[in-house]
Amino acid sequence: MSRFNLIDEKWIPVRFPDGAREELGIRDTLLRSKEIAAIEDPSPLVVAALHRFLLAVLYRALEGPTDIDQAKILFLSGLPGQRITAYLEKWRERFWLFDEKYPFGQNPNVSRDEIEPWTKLTAEYNATSNKVLFDHTNTKNPGAREPKECARWLLSTMTFSISGGRGYYPSPSPNAMMCIPLGRNFHETLCYCLVPYPNRNVMSGDSTLWEREPKALPLNTPKQMATGYADLYTWQSRMIRLEEQPTGEVSMMRFVAGQGFENPSSTPDPMHPYKLEKNKGILPVQFRKDRGVWRDFDSLLPDSSELAPITIQNAVKLAGKNMNYLPESVLILGLKYEPPNANLEFWRMECLSLPKALAGDRFIRTDIRQFLADAEEAQKTLWTACNSFARDLISRGDKRPVSKKDISDFVEQMPVSSVYWSTLESCFHKILSDYNLERDPEDIRCQWLKFVRDAMRTAWKQHTSSVSTGDAWAIRALVKAERPVLRKLKELNDEISKLEPSKEKL
Numbered sequence: 001m002s003r004f005n006l007i008d009e010k011w012i013p014v015r016f017p018d019g020a021r022e023e024l025g026i027r028d029t030l031l032r033s034k035e036i037a038a039i040e041d042p043s044p045l046v047v048a049a050l051h052r053f054l055l056a057v058l059y060r061a062l063e064g065p066t067d068i069d070q071a072k073i074l075f076l077s078g079l080p081g082q083r084i085t086a087y088l089e090k091w092r093e094r095f096w097l098f099d100e101k102y103p104f105g106q107n108p109n110v111s112r113d114e115i116e117p118w119t120k121l122t123a124e125y126n127a128t129s130n131k132v133l134f135d136h137t138n139t140k141n142p143g144a145r146e147p148k149e150c151a152r153w154l155l156s157t158m159t160f161s162i163s164g165g166r167g168y169y170p171s172p173s174p175n176a177m178m179c180i181p182l183g184r185n186f187h188e189t190l191c192y193c194l195v196p197y198p199n200r201n202v203m204s205g206d207s208t209l210w211e212r213e214p215k216a217l218p219l220n221t222p223k224q225m226a227t228g229y230a231d232l233y234t235w236q237s238r239m240i241r242l243e244e245q246p247t248g249e250v251s252m253m254r255f256v257a258g259q260g261f262e263n264p265s266s267t268p269d270p271m272h273p274y275k276l277e278k279n280k281g282i283l284p285v286q287f288r289k290d291r292g293v294w295r296d297f298d299s300l301l302p303d304s305s306e307l308a309p310i311t312i313q314n315a316v317k318l319a320g321k322n323m324n325y326l327p328e329s330v331l332i333l334g335l336k337y338e339p340p341n342a343n344l345e346f347w348r349m350e351c352l353s354l355p356k357a358l359a360g361d362r363f364i365r366t367d368i369r370q371f372l373a374d375a376e377e378a379q380k381t382l383w384t385a386c387n388s389f390a391r392d393l394i395s396r397g398d399k400r401p402v403s404k405k406d407i408s409d410f411v412e413q414m415p416v417s418s419v420y421w422s423t424l425e426s427c428f429h430k431i432l433s434d435y436n437l438e439r440d441p442e443d444i445r446c447q448w449l450k451f452v453r454d455a456m457r458t459a460w461k462q463h464t465s466s467v468s469t470g471d472a473w474a475i476r477a478l479v480k481a482e483r484p485v486l487r488k489l490k491e492l493n494d495e496i497s498k499l500e501p502s503k504e505k506l
Helices: 026-031 044-062 068-077 081-090 147-160 186-193 200-205 229-233 293-300 310-319 365-395 404-412 416-434 441-467 472-481 483-505
Strands: 003-005 012-015 021-024 096-098 115-117 178-182 238-244 250-257 274-277 281-284 329-337 344-353
Touching: 003 147, 012 026, 026 044, 026 081, 044 081, 044 147, 044 178, 044 186, 044 229, 044 329, 044 344, 068 186, 068 310, 096 147, 096 238, 147 238, 178 186, 178 310, 186 310, 293 329, 293 344, 293 365, 293 416, 344 416, 365 404, 365 416, 365 441, 365 472, 365 483, 416 441, 441 472, 441 483, 472 483
Parallel strands: none
Antiparallel strands: 003 096, 012 021, 115 250, 178 329, 238 250, 274 281, 329 344
């Protein structure tokens, strides 16, 4: 018997502008998108997957947009409710989570021998071959979970599957940042991300997972290309069949490798920022465990290279010169792992403000990139000073042999860099919020250099205070190490003094 239809059942967690939270079905989430502030879930991976799933529904229901003019009409006039409702009714039989022939997002042909606990659907819980720190769920007796939870995890598994043994192919770019510009309501957020198809041919050839017959297993073609955005956003990277218990809950499921992803033309994913590497070409920007997203913020901003996320480029086009229509911030979501290792290092969600100057004619990416370069250069000076301090302290002024590893290990445990970056991060967010069309670029750069100088001074001062009670070797090492720091601080002061007079003349 068919049960739990995702069109009507309450399973998508949303937040309203007054802070109230509720769960809605697909139809209500899309038709009431102007009333909704945002999708919210404890898992960043679920948040990203739900956005991509709802966008796939819209691409197929609206059969577009195929150009920026259509996208602007949707943005200004709203989503056509009748078309969305008609599309959902047409495919209603494919949205049952439990169904003998067409279970949503699943494959009924998975063998009964491939049994796994429900925990394998999530990154946050133990799997049979992967233990998660601080999670004590017993995978042999994991208990049961509600259908709405399994529906959300089903989508996140499809979106963020990673590579592994036994023919497990990864999802399309699971290791890349996903960027979702946030509007004043969920309708604007959807429109920012609903980037136009490259042309009508791509649109007409596109399809979603639920519009096709379930594949026979094993697959004849392990890898294939996406036919369009809807296909990309519903990629079946794992073949799953949920086992419904008499209570209506899920404890176990069938789970095997799914469809591999082929992208020989390197067609960009609209949500990913990209970077150009000298020897590797254009690659998606990924999270790094030793730095926050804000240090790669320039990769999110549009310029002539068109490497910024297409979602943000689309948002800027929709807003035009009207700053009120610009997204106020952008969500950055995703996970990090190091292939071929099949274990996750972390998953993350960050929210960054977008500068209002995006509505102007000039590309501010160059300015932001220079700001970040200024910060990196000052940090290199701190690293040089820490390296010198560690070497002289450990070697007792070259009286003892010392290896590079000893020095790097010592520097790594020094708090100088972490203090510097954490101090500067809040300053960077202030720069972004102040960066509007009325501000003089030189004035902003002057303010930023002061932030860099002060952060550098604070970080080094904390270090010197901690060493001031040390022995004679520590004091000698400190005096010698701080020379490059003092030179850099003087250099920053000189640069600031050059910028300040020009401001006074104005």
